[in-house]
Amino acid sequence: MIIRQLKFSIMATFKSLKKPKIAAKLRLTRKSKSVSVNEDFGVRGNPMDSSSPFYFGFMAVAGGLIALTTLKALASASQVFVLIVISLFFAIGLNPAVNYFERRKMRRGYAVSIVVGSVLTFVGLFIWIAIPPLIDEINSFIDSAPQLVNDLKNNAFINDLNNKYGVIDSLESKVNSVIKDGAFVVTAFGGVVGVGRAFVSGVVATITILVLTLYFLSSLDKVVKIGLRFVPNSRRDRVAKLTNAIISRIGSFVGGQGIIAILAALFILIMGLAIGMPYTGPLSMLVLICGFIPLIGHFIGMTVVTLVSLTDSPQTAFIALALYIIYVQIENYVITPRIMRRSLSLPGLVTIIAALLGTSLLGLVGGLLAVPIAAAVLLILDEVVFPRADNS
Numbered sequence: 001m002i003i004r005q006l007k008f009s010i011m012a013t014f015k016s017l018k019k020p021k022i023a024a025k026l027r028l029t030r031k032s033k034s035v036s037v038n039e040d041f042g043v044r045g046n047p048m049d050s051s052s053p054f055y056f057g058f059m060a061v062a063g064g065l066i067a068l069t070t071l072k073a074l075a076s077a078s079q080v081f082v083l084i085v086i087s088l089f090f091a092i093g094l095n096p097a098v099n100y101f102e103r104r105k106m107r108r109g110y111a112v113s114i115v116v117g118s119v120l121t122f123v124g125l126f127i128w129i130a131i132p133p134l135i136d137e138i139n140s141f142i143d144s145a146p147q148l149v150n151d152l153k154n155n156a157f158i159n160d161l162n163n164k165y166g167v168i169d170s171l172e173s174k175v176n177s178v179i180k181d182g183a184f185v186v187t188a189f190g191g192v193v194g195v196g197r198a199f200v201s202g203v204v205a206t207i208t209i210l211v212l213t214l215y216f217l218s219s220l221d222k223v224v225k226i227g228l229r230f231v232p233n234s235r236r237d238r239v240a241k242l243t244n245a246i247i248s249r250i251g252s253f254v255g256g257q258g259i260i261a262i263l264a265a266l267f268i269l270i271m272g273l274a275i276g277m278p279y280t281g282p283l284s285m286l287v288l289i290c291g292f293i294p295l296i297g298h299f300i301g302m303t304v305v306t307l308v309s310l311t312d313s314p315q316t317a318f319i320a321l322a323l324y325i326i327y328v329q330i331e332n333y334v335i336t337p338r339i340m341r342r343s344l345s346l347p348g349l350v351t352i353i354a355a356l357l358g359t360s361l362l363g364l365v366g367g368l369l370a371v372p373i374a375a376a377v378l379l380i381l382d383e384v385v386f387p388r389a390d391n392s
Contacts, residue, residue, distance in 0.1 A: 087212030093254025256339040261291025
């Protein structure tokens with residue numbers, strides 16, 4: 001009993017001694033923090049004189065170096081930016097289909113899955129059904145290309161041009177040198193290493209575009225909302241409406257242009273089968289690609305279709321050219337206005353300049369992207385720049 005009381009008294013004494021020490025430590029810690037917060041680092045100096053020549057020269061040189069470094073970085077990563085722009089373009093093009101399902105009370109994730117799955121299914125069926133016979137026809141076309149070029153001499157007009165200027169002879173020698181010994185693909189891509197590099201680059205670019213398109217499509221609304229938060233609140237509503245209008249127009253253009261290109265390819269396929277035009281499959285695929293090229297797309301397709309048909313007979317070439325011209329007129333005045341009713345309305349001069357600039361900068365991709373970008377710029381000019389200039 002005595003030992004237990006001694007034990008309790010010692011513990012009480014120890015606790016009474018420990019608590020003040022802990023409290024003292026806490027007070028010292030708080031004092032040290034308050035001292036560190038209120039620590040004096042001297043008097044703040046006057047700001048630099050922005051009118052000083054040294055300040056202006058330093059800022060100008062620094063700005064020039066930053067701009068030059070940024071431009072070099074963008075140039076070195078230009079291929080990546082092209083893939084990003086293409087993916088965003090495809091995502092905006094598929095966005096109207098996603099919005100269609102969203103208006104029917106479907107979640108965006110499910111709508112994106114349905115749209116992307118439908119597109120991949122269509123592409124897979126197309127590759128499975130159309131590519132094998134298409135490859136056979138392309139191989140046959142490559143093998144018979146020298147003879148086709150030689151057959152052009154049977155036409156009196158072309159033979160006369162060849163006798164005067166040697167056009168067919170030079171074309172025939174060029175075709176023979178390229179296709180000789182079955183080295184067409186190797187020659188086109190710069191050797192065996194070039195073929196492998198082109199194949200790998202194409203596969204990687206395709207997968208990258210597919211993945212980026214999926215991400216852009218699933219989070220397009222969130223990306224737009226985040227971007228609008230950088231806009232002042234007083235102008236946010238107007239900028240949001242302009243942004244949605246631009247996205248809607250680009251989406252309508254992509255979808256409408258795809259429908260127009262598919263209709264043109266189907267027309268060439270049906271026409272070729274009806275009149276016995278040679279290499280109908282490859283030519284329809286060529287017209288499908290040319291259908292996405294503004295202004296000069298059908299001109300390129302018409303030229304190639306006529307020249308290939310000319311190897312069969314002048315009558316086939318004449319019929320193909322006449323029917324193609326009639327279809328282009330129907331497309332320009334009937335099909336395109338109906339499909340592009342809610343899409344782009346651009347002056348012809350603006351379309352030509354945009355297509356030329358886009359093609360010179362980014363090739364075929366630039367030509368495809370130039371027209372909707374020009375439409376977006378014109379919308380901004382009409383709604384923002386011109387009213388401000390009129391009211392000034």
